[in-house]
Amino acid sequence: GKRQASRAFSLYANIDILRPYFDVEPVQVRARLLESMIPVKMINFPQKIAGELYGPLMLVFTLVAILLHGMKTSDTIIREGTLMGTAIGTCFGYWLGVSSFIYFLAYLCNAQITMVQMLSLLGYGLFGHCITLFVTYNIHFHSLFYIFWLGVGGLSTLRMVAVLVSRTVGHTQRLILCGTLAALHMLFLLYLHFAYHKVVEGILDTLEGPNMPPFQRVARDIPVVSNAVLNTTAKAVALTL
Amino acid sequence: FAGLADVSISEDMPVEGEITVPVGSRSPDEDYSTLDEPVRDTIMRDLKAVGKKFVHVMYPKKSSALLRDWDLWGPLVLCVSLALMLQGGSADSKDDGGPQFAEVFVIIWFGAVVITLNSKLLGGTISFFQSLCVLGYCVLPLTVAMLVCRLVLLAGSGTVSFVIRLIVVVAMFGWSTLASTAFLADSQPPNRKALVVYPIFLFYFVISWMILTFTPQ
Numbered sequence: 001g002k003r004q005a006s007r008a009f010s011l012y013a014n015i016d017i018l019r020p021y022f023d024v025e026p027v028q029v030r031a032r033l034l035e036s037m038i039p040v041k042m043i044n045f046p047q048k049i050a051g052e053l054y055g056p057l058m059l060v061f062t063l064v065a066i067l068l069h070g071m072k073t074s075d076t077i078i079r080e081g082t083l084m085g086t087a088i089g090t091c092f093g094y095w096l097g098v099s100s101f102i103y104f105l106a107y108l109c110n111a112q113i114t115m116v117q118m119l120s121l122l123g124y125g126l127f128g129h130c131i132t133l134f135v136t137y138n139i140h141f142h143s144l145f146y147i148f149w150l151g152v153g154g155l156s157t158l159r160m161v162a163v164l165v166s167r168t169v170g171h172t173q174r175l176i177l178c179g180t181l182a183a184l185h186m187l188f189l190l191y192l193h194f195a196y197h198k199v200v201e202g203i204l205d206t207l208e209g210p211n212m213p214p215f216q217r218v219a220r221d222i223p224v225v226s227n228a229v230l231n232t233t234a235k236a237v238a239l240t241l
Numbered sequence: 242f243a244g245l246a247d248v249s250i251s252e253d254m255p256v257e258g259e260i261t262v263p264v265g266s267r268s269p270d271e272d273y274s275t276l277d278e279p280v281r282d283t284i285m286r287d288l289k290a291v292g293k294k295f296v297h298v299m300y301p302k303k304s305s306a307l308l309r310d311w312d313l314w315g316p317l318v319l320c321v322s323l324a325l326m327l328q329g330g331s332a333d334s335k336d337d338g339g340p341q342f343a344e345v346f347v348i349i350w351f352g353a354v355v356i357t358l359n360s361k362l363l364g365g366t367i368s369f370f371q372s373l374c375v376l377g378y379c380v381l382p383l384t385v386a387m388l389v390c391r392l393v394l395l396a397g398s399g400t401v402s403f404v405i406r407l408i409v410v411v412a413m414f415g416w417s418t419l420a421s422t423a424f425l426a427d428s429q430p431p432n433r434k435a436l437v438v439y440p441i442f443l444f445y446f447v448i449s450w451m452i453l454t455f456t457p458q
Contacts, residue, residue, distance in 0.1 A: 022362040026435040072454045
């Protein structure tokens with residue numbers, strides 16, 4: 001009986017280990033969300049990173065919800081596993097995996113950052129991803145996506161890079177660390193946009209028939225709407241190109 | 242007693258003994274023993290408790306009945322019925338089905354556990370199972386929405402039915418979120434209510450999304 005009680009108690013004690021990382025106020029979370037889009041100018045002085053896990057965790061869950069919305073709208077077909085499992089796996093895998101990898105690189109490059117700070121930094125960097133995907137899953141224009149990818153994604157990447165640069169010494173180390181992080185972050189956004197779009201070129205062919213000239217076959221996603229929207233979208237994209 | 246000064250009991254030797262006081266043969270607990278009553282009484286009592294909680298959810302007032310005697314029967318029934326109704330939708334090919342039974346089950350319970358942990362970590366005074374109980378019971382409006390959606394889909398699946406389903410699901414989603422907030426927000430420090438409400442909002446949003454995008458085959 002005593003052993004069971006002590007095991008149960010240690011379970012509760014484990015929850016208390018995480019308690020200081022959730023000690024935030026709503027205004028702080030809002031301020032940090034906005035700050036995550038603003039690159040800092042002062043890179044000679046180590047920038048303060050709040051070691052908080054509530055905001056990043058909520059952002060990862062929001063990204064999961066947005067991904068689900070995107071996958072449903074574009075009729076993604078998952079062969080092995082489930083829609084929900086894929087979304088959760090992708091988002092959490094990215095957050096935890098890339099954080100650990102960058103933390104390992106930071107350890108190699110002698111950067112002053114702790115694991116919790118890295119988790120927090122990358123988590124808040126997902127705010128840009130959430131905004132971009134939320135907008136571009138609803139308004140399906142590829143040129144709009146590229147603008148958002150460079151603008152919003154670029155801003156949040158720049159902020160993370162600037163913070164890391166301020167905490168690292170030496171040009172080679174800064175280059176390695178920040179180059180890796182920037183590449184992974186931007187590529188993840190690209191992946192999220194394109195992988196969960198079902199590019200149904202076969203359906204395009206059967207719908208438009210042989211009348212469609214080859215240069216109008218632009219890869220784009222197919223929401224579950226009627227052909228009229230499909231046709232007008234094709235004409236609009238062909239006009240803008 | 243000087244000779245006893247260096248006699249000491251080691252700290253880790255357990256002290257044993259019995260401190261029970263022999264009670265009289267007629268203790269008041271024996272009158273409340275529920276082991277001898279007919280099974281029908283037990284079931285009816287539990288059903289009445291579950292029914293009362295359903296009523297509390299549909300008309301959320303700030304009462305503590307839902308919190309005091311928590312039970313998980315209601316959430317289990319709601320979760321199973323919702324998962325059964327979401328079964329087997331939108332199967333284009335054999336490989337992809339709609340959300341499967343296990344998926345819905347896991348989402349609801351895993352989501353409820355995460356929200357509970359979050360509210361405890363933010364300094365909530367509610368216990369683990371009380372929070373699970375409230376979140377599970379507040380799935381009731383969404384189950385009603387699922388029922389209505391299935392009935393509407395029997396009539397047809399055009400734009401009109403989509404608009405009706407959208408309105409119903411959004412209304413029930415708002416009701417669920419408000420109901421659970423009415424019960425859970427009181428147990429939080431007053432300036433952190435928004436931090437607790439947001440994950441609840443996300444949780445019911447995901448469930449509403451699964452209901453809205455359900456297309457039967």
